Each structure stands twice: as C-alpha cells, then as structure tokens.
Amino acid sequence: MLEFELLATDGRARRGRLTLKHGIVETPMFMPVGTYGTVKGVLPRSLEEMGAQIILGNTFHLWLRPGLEVLRQFGGLHRFERWTRPILTDSGGFQVWSLGEMRRISEEGVRFASPVDGDKLFLTPEISMQIQTVLDSDIVMQFDECTPYHTKGHVTTEAEACSSMQLSLRWAARCKVEFDRLANPNALFGIVQGGMYELLREASIAALVDMDLPGYAVGGVSVGEPKEDMLRIVAHTPHRLPEDKPRYLMGVGTPEDLVEGVAQGVDLFDCVLPTRNARNAHLFTRFGDIKLRNARYRNDALPIDETCRCYTCSNGFSRAYLQHLERCSEMLAPMLASIHNLHYYLNLMREIREALECGRFAGWRTQFESDRVRGV
Amino acid sequence: MLEFELLATDGRARRGRLTLKHGIVETPMFMPVGTYGTVKGVLPRSLEEMGAQIILGNTFHLWLRPGLEVLRQFGGLHRFERWTRPILTDSGGFQVWSLGEMRRISEEGVRFASPVDGDKLFLTPEISMQIQTVLDSDIVMQFDECTPYHTKGHVTTEAEACSSMQLSLRWAARCKVEFDRLANPNALFGIVQGGMYELLREASIAALVDMDLPGYAVGGVSVGEPKEDMLRIVAHTPHRLPEDKPRYLMGVGTPEDLVEGVAQGVDLFDCVLPTRNARNAHLFTRFGDIKLRNARYRNDALPIDETCRCYTCSNGFSRAYLQHLERCSEMLAPMLASIHNLHYYLNLMREIREALECGRFAGWRTQFESDRVRGV
Secondary structure (H helix, E strand, O other), X not given: OEEEEEEEEEOOEEEEEEEEOOEEEEEOEEEOEOOOOOOOOOOHHHHHHOOOOOEEEEHHXXXXXXXXXXXXXXXXXXXXXXXXXXXXXXXXXXXXXHOHHHEXXXXXXXXXXXXXXXXXXXXXXXXHHHHHHHHOOOEEEOOOOOOOOXXXXXXXXXXXXXXXXXXXXXXXXXHHHHHHHOOOOOEEEEEEOOXXXXXXXXXXXXXXXXXXXOEEXXXXXXXXXXXXXXXXXXXXXXXXXXXXXXXXXXXXOOHXXXXXXXXXXXXXXXXXXXHHHHHOOEEOOOOOOEEOOOHHHXXXXXXXXXXXXXXXXXXXXXXXXXHHHHHOOOOHHHHHHHHHHHHHXXXXXXXXXXXXXXXXXXXXXXXXXXXHOOOO | OEEEEEEEEEOXXXXXXXXXXXXXXXXXXXXXXXXXXXXXXXXXXXXXXXXXXXXXXXHHHHHHOOOHHHHHXXXXXXXXXXXXXXXXXXXXXXXXXXXXXXXXXXXXXXXXXXXXXXXXXXEOHHHHHHHHHHHOOOEEEOOXXXXXXXXXXXXXXXXXXXXHHHHHHHHHHHHHHXXXXXXXXXEEEEEEXXXXXXXXXXXXXXXXXXXXXXXXXXXOOOOOXXXXXXXXXXXXXXXXXXXXXXXXXXXXXOHHHHHHHHHOOOOEEEOOHHHHHXXXXXXXXOOOOEEOOOHHHOOOOOEOOOOOOOHHHXXXXXXXXXXXXXXXXXXXHHHHHHHHHHHXXXXXXXXXXXXXXXXXXXXXXXXXXXXXXXXX
C-alpha cells in the first residue's frame, strides 16, 4: 500500500504526496526518530500538533525490547506506542553495523551479541522482514550492509565498497522474496549503497530499479565521511532514482543538509539531530543555532526564537529559564528543547513545500541561508 | 491579598475557597511540588489541564539557582516559569534542616554551605522574606526550624521540641516584621511546630494565632516519625487552628494520609510523592498502587486505570508500553507516569470536594478505602 503523486517540481526539487496505510505524508518531509517506540522526551500529542506526519522506529531496538511477543500481541507498533499516523522502520542493518567489533557479517546475515543482555543473536534479511511485518510499519526498509567510510583503518576502497554494495543487493532480493512470502501489505524500500564511488552508486541504482520496489533510499552517507564527499554523493545519487517513486536520504542531517537534499531531489529525511541536540542544550533557529549553556543567556528573557510558533516559544519560555532548567538537570529542559527543535525541522520542511508549490525554491533558499548566518 | 471562604463543613472536614492574587484555589486542594521552578517532567499545560490550581516553589533552591538577580529581572517566579495561577513558596527552613551536618543553627539564622558550589551562605527569617518577596509568591511561608523526630540519636525530648518550637515562634515574629517592612502584598503563613507533643502544638498555635496571620500550616510531620505519631498529631492539631483561615499540612503524603488530613480539617496539602514515585515507576490508582516493573505487566494491554481520565490513561498508553519505556530508560516513562499520578491526586481532591459539598464525606471515604484495597 503506497501511492506517490508528484505535485510540482522546481529544478531537481520535488513537491509530492505519499499515501500510506496510516495516512498521507506531504513531501519533502522530515521524519522524527522514535527508536524504542518513542520520540525521546516528546508526548505523541506534541508531535501531532507540530505537524509530524510520519515517525521512525528502529527494528533492531524493538526486536530486543520489548520483543516480538509483546509487539505481536499489540498487533504492531502503532497500537503499542499509540501513534495513528504512518511509521517507517529501518531494517536493523545500520544498528548491527554500528556495533563494530561486536558483530560478524556473513553472506547469510549478521551475528552479534545483544547490547542489552549479551544474548547471541542472528539477524538476516528474512528475519528483518519478519520483524517489520510484525511491527506493521507503513514503510519497511530492506536489510542492508551500511558501507563504512573507513575499513580497517583506511578509506574504504572501491573494491571493498563494491563487494559490500553487492551484498546489500543480494540481501535486497532476499528481502523482496520474504516480504512477498509474508504477504506484507505495506511498502518495501530498497537502499542504494556504493560508498563514495559514483559508478557504484549508479550500479546499485540500476540493480534496485530492476527489482521495481515502491521507493528507494540513499544509505551509507553521514557515516564519518568528509562533508564534501557527502555532498558529492547527495548531488550525484537521488535524481538518478525513478522520478515516480519516493526518495529517502537516510540519517541526514543539519538544516542546511536537508535544504541541499531537497535541491537534489530528496523527498524524505530522518535524523536524530533535533532531538539529540535538544538534550545537549543545542537549539536550532531561523537565525542560527543557540548553545543554551552560554553565559550570555543567563538573563535573557527572550524566547528561543521570537518568530517561532512552537509550544515552547509561543508560551514565552525564555532562554534564561531554559538555561536554568538545564543547569538544574530538570527534565523540562530537554522536553521544551525537543519540542522546539522538532518544530523547527518540521516547519523548515513546510516552508520548503510552500516554496516548491510556487516555484520559488531558489529564492527561498537564498533567504534561508542569509537568515541562518545572521546570528541570534 | 488573601480571602478565605468556608463553603461547607462535614464534621471537621471543610470545603473552602481561597482567593489569591493570581487566582482562586478550591479547597481541599493538593499542590504539586515545583522545586526549581518546574514540576518535574510535566509541561505547564499538562498541569493546567489536570486542574492544578496552585503549585509550590522552593525558596532555598531558587535562591541558589537561578538566583535573585535573574528572578528579580523577571519580576518574580510566575513570569520566570510561565505559570499564571497561584504559587506557594516554602521558606527554606525545611531544606536547610535537611542538610544535616552541613548547617549550623543559631538564634540569628542558619549558616550552611551551598550544596551546589560550596559557597558559605546564611539564611535568616529576614532574608527568607526578602527572597520570597522577590519571588512574589501568593503564599509566603514563615522561616522556621523543622523539629526533627530524632535529635542526636534519641527521640527528640519535650524540652528539645519546646525550645525548637519557641525559636520558630521568635522567627515567625521576625518574619512578620520584615514581611510588613517590605510591604509584600501577598499572604504570610505561620507554621505550627511542637514535635510529637500535643501541649507544645497547642502552645505554638496560641502564640501564632496571637500574630493574626492570614493562614497557618502544620509543620514537623513526615519527618521520620512512626505513622501512629503522625496520625496522632494530625488528629490533634489542625482543627484547633482558627476556623476562618486556611490550614496547610506540609509534606503529607499518601492518598490515605490526604483523606485523613481532610477529615481532620486540613485545606491544603503538598507532597513530592506523586512525582517522585512516578519517576520510580510507582503509580497510584483508585484500586491500589501499581509497581510498573513487576513482570506481570509485561504483556498487559490495559491502561494504568481504566476509570482514569488523565492524558496517559485516556489515550490508551498501556502498562506494557509504560514498562517497556521504563526498561529502556526513556524519558516518556516518567513523563506519562507523572501526568497520571498528579492527575490521580488532583482528582482525589476533586472527589473529596464534591463529597463535602453534599455532606457525604464519610460514605465517600468508606468507598475510597474499600476501592484502594481491591487490587488492580
């Protein structure tokens, strides 16, 4: 169950509408990350109010806790976490990859020790599909190997990246077979790999497009590479994907990265940055970022951003108050900061969608960039 | 600025209405504790929605952080923490008392080292009044010495309790002089001390009533004494206070303690129990308490309490989900639990007020007590 409608284009940038089992997603859209079945520190009602149309869940984490037995009993992740709008789940590939020395990758899948209790676990393309079918997420990601920027102390070579990309392709094929066998009614997305090598990215796209999946993601960026490499791959890859299918840039990034991603034809984004930075007192605003711990905010009676309409800013919680909460390790600090940062990201995408609708994305972007360096 | 209207009585129990500068408080009322200018883990909007009419702030903590300079600039605690309804602030007496070995009490006041940065500080009745005047709280508490249940390893003797109570009385007189000198437009409450000795409690009441303060609190309970001593003092003290003034039982307690307090003529309560227990996965319900970590809740799809109308219960967040959040140390666990527990306490007081209005408090109490032991 997935429909994608292209409403407008502006250069490579696209304004689209994605219809999923649990609702509609206007694109370009940012997806808040809800690893363990909760976007950290934010009530679901706050997410709804700030216009979140789709959130993420992490297959790997939810498999470990609460586990499949509980999730199956609840009929999936939606009813467990009380979120009625669409959910995308990653495949667990990125998380097992992040375990580093703790995991062993073979053709069959990945063996690793549970970081929760040390249990020996085995994750394969088939098991990832089985878990995501229990989760009943609207968008299911293929199980892939995330090609790292560094391999054994050197920059991953083209041969290494190629072999890794081809493993992801074979896993994609196995995912599709298992997804169909399970009669999963949702949408399976393939993931383009290929490291920092344009030709490998093109080869990955060609093979994935042959599988005729309902959507595609660009993976293996934001994995430790220099910014210019990330931008080179983002400039090269998304617009080569089928025009009539949604494109998702995984794990990216800063507000500026999102704007560049849209310019390169990306429809969907996710990143932990707004929530993680909120927990570290780092706030995003139209006029640049605020490090709340800075002594200059000690007496500052202004809200984070006077032009912002989030709960935190529109109710007048001041920078001084937020700094005070942060100094006292009060939970309300990350709560109010997470609401603001997520609202900032979602509002950024709303502005982008409006600009795309009237074909004035380039002009909007010029203003965005000059505002962002203006200073708070 | 304080008016108190007695709307109904039922035995010693009273249904009243307190009018303060920032609004009306229907009594009996429970006051959530907001030590550092935030009720831990709860958005102000959630407090408003659950019917909190007055919250607490802690003079001692707010004096240390953010400090008077910031609070003065904001024109008081209300504008700093963005709470428009009434606020009661304690005097700091209980907190310096809690420092134990770290403080030295003299006639003049209390010397102690700041638990935040080790600075040597001196708190006196006058300074407490000056701080609370800057805070602009609707109800200002006198600076007192909280008589402990144990002194130097033995149960505090009557002579020790008497001397401590008399110090609190002298401090009350100094508070009143300073409060008037500062032309503080709010209401100063006296605090009855006297330890576990009925005659001392009566002497304390007599002296405080002579000062003609607008309200009185019962302090020095819930300080480590056996439950039967606490109940004995609560049965002896509140109803001896002037009928036409509000009575506040400080730092008490469990739902059952609150019901008993009301029966003995108390109008106002505060306690950290609902929020602190929420952070320890201990939930209060009509049918008894829930320790959420218990394995029996692992698959439990029921809300905390099906009869509860709080955000957490009415949105169907299940015991299984809350246990999962708790196991994963997700902030949403204490957030949802704090909303539920505070709603439970505030709703308990709402039920009590309704029972008092129709003179059926005794019948309501019988049902309350049988419900509470029924089991979840």
